[in-house]
Amino acid sequence: xxxAVIVFPGSNCERDIAVxxxxxxxxxxxxxxxxxxxxxxxxxxxxxxxxxxxxxxxCGAMAAxxxxxxxxxxxxxxxxxxxxxxxxxxxxxxxxLLPGALIRNQSxxxxxxxxxxxxxxxxxxxxxxxxxxxxxxxxxGHGEGNYVADEETLKRLEGExxxxxxxxxxxxxxxxxxxPNGATNNIxxxxxxxRTVLGMMPHPERAFDPQHGNTDGRALFTSLLESLS
Amino acid sequence: xxxxxxxEPVVTAELAAEHGLKPDEYxxxxxxxxxxxxxxxLGIYSVMWSEHCSYKSSRVWLKKLPTTAPWVxxxxxxxxxxxxxxxxxxxxxxxxxxxxPSFIEPYQGAATGVGGILxxxxxxxxxxxxxxxxxxxxxxxxxKTRHLVAGVVAGIGGYGNCVGVPTVGGETNFHKAYNGxxxxxxxxxxxxxxxxxxxxxxxxxxxxxxYVGSKTGRDGIHGATMSSAEFTEDSEAKRPTVxxxxxxxxxLLIEACLELMATDAIVAIQDMGAAGLTSSSVEMAGKGGLxxxxxxxxxxxxxxxxxxxxxxxxxxxxRMLMILEPGREEEAKRIFDKWELDFAVIGKLTDNGRMVIRxxxxxxxxxxxxxxxxxxxxxxxxxxxxxxxxxxxxxDAPLKASARDTLLALMGTPDLASRRWIWEQYDSxxxxxxxxxxxxxxxxxxxxxxxxxxxxxxxxxxxxxxxxPVRGGAQAVAEAYRNIITVGALPLAIxxxxxxxxxxxxxxxxxxxxxxxxxxxxCRVLDFPVVSGNVSLYNETNxxxxxxxxxxxxxxxxxxxxxxIGSGFKAEGDVVLxxxxxxxxxxxxxxxxxxxGREEGAPPSVDLAAERRAGDxxxxxxxxxxxxxxxxxxxxxxxVGLAEMALRGKKGITLTxxxxxxxxxxxxxxxxxxLVTAAAGxxxxxxxxxxxxxxxxxxxxxxxxxxxxxxxxxxxxLADLRQVHEGWLPGYMAGDAA
Numbered sequence: 001x002x003x004a005v006i007v008f009p010g011s012n013c014e015r016d017i018a019v020x021x022x023x024x025x026x027x028x029x030x031x032x033x034x035x036x037x038x039x040x041x042x043x044x045x046x047x048x049x050x051x052x053x054x055x056x057x058x059c060g061a062m063a064a065x066x067x068x069x070x071x072x073x074x075x076x077x078x079x080x081x082x083x084x085x086x087x088x089x090x091x092x093x094x095x096x097l098l099p100g101a102l103i104r105n106q107s108x109x110x111x112x113x114x115x116x117x118x119x120x121x122x123x124x125x126x127x128x129x130x131x132x133x134x135x136x137x138x139x140x141g142h143g144e145g146n147y148v149a150d151e152e153t154l155k156r157l158e159g160e161x162x163x164x165x166x167x168x169x170x171x172x173x174x175x176x177x178x179x180p181n182g183a184t185n186n187i188x189x190x191x192x193x194x195r196t197v198l199g200m201m202p203h204p205e206r207a208f209d210p211q212h213g214n215t216d217g218r219a220l221f222t223s224l225l226e227s228l229s
Numbered sequence: 230x231x232x233x234x235x236x237e238p239v240v241t242a243e244l245a246a247e248h249g250l251k252p253d254e255y256x257x258x259x260x261x262x263x264x265x266x267x268x269x270x271l272g273i274y275s276v277m278w279s280e281h282c283s284y285k286s287s288r289v290w291l292k293k294l295p296t297t298a299p300w301v302x303x304x305x306x307x308x309x310x311x312x313x314x315x316x317x318x319x320x321x322x323x324x325x326x327x328x329x330p331s332f333i334e335p336y337q338g339a340a341t342g343v344g345g346i347l348x349x350x351x352x353x354x355x356x357x358x359x360x361x362x363x364x365x366x367x368x369x370x371x372x373k374t375r376h377l378v379a380g381v382v383a384g385i386g387g388y389g390n391c392v393g394v395p396t397v398g399g400e401t402n403f404h405k406a407y408n409g410x411x412x413x414x415x416x417x418x419x420x421x422x423x424x425x426x427x428x429x430x431x432x433x434x435x436x437x438x439x440y441v442g443s444k445t446g447r448d449g450i451h452g453a454t455m456s457s458a459e460f461t462e463d464s465e466a467k468r469p470t471v472x473x474x475x476x477x478x479x480x481l482l483i484e485a486c487l488e489l490m491a492t493d494a495i496v497a498i499q500d501m502g503a504a505g506l507t508s509s510s511v512e513m514a515g516k517g518g519l520x521x522x523x524x525x526x527x528x529x530x531x532x533x534x535x536x537x538x539x540x541x542x543x544x545x546x547x548r549m550l551m552i553l554e555p556g557r558e559e560e561a562k563r564i565f566d567k568w569e570l571d572f573a574v575i576g577k578l579t580d581n582g583r584m585v586i587r588x589x590x591x592x593x594x595x596x597x598x599x600x601x602x603x604x605x606x607x608x609x610x611x612x613x614x615x616x617x618x619x620x621x622x623x624x625d626a627p628l629k630a631s632a633r634d635t636l637l638a639l640m641g642t643p644d645l646a647s648r649r650w651i652w653e654q655y656d657s658x659x660x661x662x663x664x665x666x667x668x669x670x671x672x673x674x675x676x677x678x679x680x681x682x683x684x685x686x687x688x689x690x691x692x693x694x695x696x697x698p699v700r701g702g703a704q705a706v707a708e709a710y711r712n713i714i715t716v717g718a719l720p721l722a723i724x725x726x727x728x729x730x731x732x733x734x735x736x737x738x739x740x741x742x743x744x745x746x747x748x749x750x751x752c753r754v755l756d757f758p759v760v761s762g763n764v765s766l767y768n769e770t771n772x773x774x775x776x777x778x779x780x781x782x783x784x785x786x787x788x789x790x791x792x793x794i795g796s797g798f799k800a801e802g803d804v805v806l807x808x809x810x811x812x813x814x815x816x817x818x819x820x821x822x823x824x825x826g827r828e829e830g831a832p833p834s835v836d837l838a839a840e841r842r843a844g845d846x847x848x849x850x851x852x853x854x855x856x857x858x859x860x861x862x863x864x865x866x867x868x869v870g871l872a873e874m875a876l877r878g879k880k881g882i883t884l885t886x887x888x889x890x891x892x893x894x895x896x897x898x899x900x901x902x903x904l905v906t907a908a909a910g911x912x913x914x915x916x917x918x919x920x921x922x923x924x925x926x927x928x929x930x931x932x933x934x935x936x937x938x939x940x941x942x943x944x945x946x947l948a949d950l951r952q953v954h955e956g957w958l959p960g961y962m963a964g965d966a967a
Contacts, residue, residue, distance in 0.1 A: 009477070016659070016660065109383075209661070212658075
């Protein structure tokens with residue numbers, strides 16, 4: 001599995017996700033710069049967390065229009081797997097690779113903690129190593145993670161099994177108490193139509209190593225490895 | 230050349246006084262300059278000789294602190310302290326205050342405090358790996374407190390989260406002594422290669438002086454002077470002197486500087502912090518014994534029509550000054566272009582020992598540089614010791630309710646309630662190396678790509694320092710030492726942030742001297758030297774001083790991070806033991822304050838030799854993998870410590886022998902104590918080792934269940950305890966009654 005991570009000015013989780021990709025694959029992850037107009041042949045592209053362009057204008061809005069994103073869109077159209085985490089999710093929605101938008105947390109505060117999640121769909125290159133409905137814990141760290149979309153879009157996402165992860169309470173129940181940011185339908189992560197693009201607010205790379213105290217994110221990377229090798 | 234440019238007013242004694250220079254200081258300046266200074270020269274002198282930049286009241290005392298050890302690479306005097314952590318790596322760290330700006334404009338004040346301390350660390354070549362903080366606010370009932378907490382926390386998070394450095398620890402207290410003057414102390418820890426450490430001492434006549442980072446605006450002019458005076462009612466009017474931070478630019482600056490530092494193009498580098506371009510240029514040239522010529526027309530400016538005075542005194546954020554090797558300018562500029570940051574050659578080093586500033590074809594400053602740097606006033610101010618306070622017997626402060634109910638109530642008081650509402654607003658995990666984040670005793674962050682981890686903590690108990698500065702100073706250092714021990718690390722060095730009132734008052738200066746004495750003794754006995762620090766004086770409003778607050782930031786090394794243990798109960802059946810001596814000291818305890826309404830008595834004594842024995846014992850036990858959890862005892866004493874371990878581990882405990890315990894045993898704040906847990910099979914090894922080390926050991930009970938049982942008054946369910954402990958701060962911030 002060969003991978004690339006996209007680095008924008010203000011990205012700050014590119015090393016973290018590269019470490020996870022490199023550890024499962026044994027291949028060095030290519031670091032692409034926002035001005036790059038080409039990428040090496042890779043199997044998976046990671047759009048990392050952080051504050052691309054300082055979150056100025058709107059989270060992800062400027063990054064979505066950077067030169068490198070044109071290449072990412074071309075590759076995604078060819079079926080290359082793309083994962084956007086946190087700011088990466090925001091960028092993918094701004095770039096039109098995923099529907100909907102991430103707006104300010106309902107609390108109006110940044111929130112960093114491990115949230116409970118339900119794995120909604122394991123039929124994807126990203127989630128096949130989870131079990132359907134599995135209850136996992138993954139850290140979030142964001143101020144704008146409140147997922148919104150129009151009714152038509154939500155209907156399609158739900159109907160087509162494109163919700164990847166949903167926030168739950170500590171007992172694994174999807175409810176308001178377990179929703180850290182006010183996301184519609186407790187949506188924490190979604191797929192595109194072909195389930196080759198995944199956007200998620202939680203950071204699987206922060207729950208990867210036993211020294212993180214939690215390895216619930218590891219299956220996402222091993223899923224990719226198995227799918228792509 | 231004109232020394233009185235037409236556009237600048239003529240300098241008078243009155244104008245000097247407005248700049249904060251005392252009459253004798255102005256006289257000394259006139260003597261150094263040898264003529265009436267220009268306004269620009271007056272501005273430069275006033276900030277360089279301010280308390281903030283010159284440490285004129287504290288220097289004589291700071292010298293008493295131990296600053297060396299075989300592992301210390303660079304002690305105080307540089308941008309930050311540097312210690313060796315093995316394998317050719319160094320930890321670089323410092324703590325710094327941003328108290329006055331944060332009180333005036335909490336979000337930006339706190340945010341730029343974080344930005345400033347980050348620059349102090351990466352300017353030396355280190356990648357910042359962790360931020361911590363130490364915060365003190367007024368009493369909850371004070372109408373301003375909620376606003377300050379909200380703004381300061383949002384500001385720390387807003388800056389730290391964006392630059393991508395995890396905020397992993399800190400401490401927060403509430404006390405009425407901070408009603409008019411909150412404290413915001415920010416600490417950064419970074420990691421560098423020992424052969425790639427950068428210093429601020431300039432060298433090489435003719436070498437270019439280079440400005441990088443943000444453009445210079447009119448913000449923050451006279452911030453250093455503001456920080457060197459007491460507050461009055463009209464401090465609100467000083468809002469324009471607070472700088473505005475841009476963490477995005479800081480992130481770019483970190484990456485650009487580290488990229489350039491990977492080459493050998495930099496001779497010296499210094500961030501533009503307090504007093505901006507003035508202090509950075511004076512310090513760099515001064516340390517090198519050189520002169521400096523600056524051409525202010527070349528300084529990137531954000532606003533039109535800025536005067537030399539404004540440019541020299543601006544505290545615009547995210548700027549650095551460096552001396553480059555000649556001929557390397559283009560290479561350096563390419564890096565800063567890539568990161569879309571300004572880059573300008575603004576002058577050169579000279580051999581005439583003078584600071585010369587030119588702009589618009591005129592000379593605005595031409596003074597000898599050395600007096601700015603080394604002839605700053607030095608005061609040995611009179612001190613008045615704090616009178617000794619009486620020891621208070623536990624029998625004089627009996628329990629007023631059952632032990633169970635007392636513990637439950639205490640766990641929901643402002644100084645003991647959970648700080649989760651605060652630290653969940655900080656990204657504590659970016660970097661994916663955080664092993665133990667906020668809410669533990671010490672934070673633990675892996676040294677990326679190595680088996681090592683750095684332990685770090687911030688500590689101080691100001692009410693102890695107020696009652697007995699010597700004991701309080703020693704206790705602050707000892708608590709930092711203990712916290713680092715609890716995760717298994719070896720305590721290596723500290724940074725200090727000395728927050729005090731008006732040093733011109735002998736009582737305040739006596740507090741300062743006393744705290745230094747206690748700290749120095751603790752540093753010596755614990756082999757825990759001071760490698761960097763910051764002094765913040767004049768923390769007074771309308772004549773009321775804060776509690777003396779020497780905040781200590783401690784750093785330790787855990788060579789094998791797989792040894793690390795946490796402070797929550799780990800497994801059912803583990804045995805809980807108390808290490809260290811308990812005398813039942815209730816003077817200055819939170820119990821005495823919260824239950825009896827008495828802020829009285831002598832604080833607990835600090836037996837440093839015993840502290841050292843207990844610390845070595847615990848570290849040895851962790852190294853031998855005999856322990857499963859460890860927690861130091863501090864605020865609230867034994868019962869609170871047990872409750873914290875239970876809540877953190879989500880497991881209860883059955884206690885034996887404490888059903889009739891008195892307040893002293895349960896809530897006394899005796900020092901030098903640890904709560905540890907061990908698997909049943911390891912208990913003998915623990916007690917044997919404790920006996921061999923001469924450390925008292927007591928078995929307290931067994932981990933299990935969902936309640937704390939065995940206290941007088943019946944079982945205390947963890948669910949109830951958690952609700953009270955977690956409920957206070959969110960409720961308060963939501964506007965519930967204080």
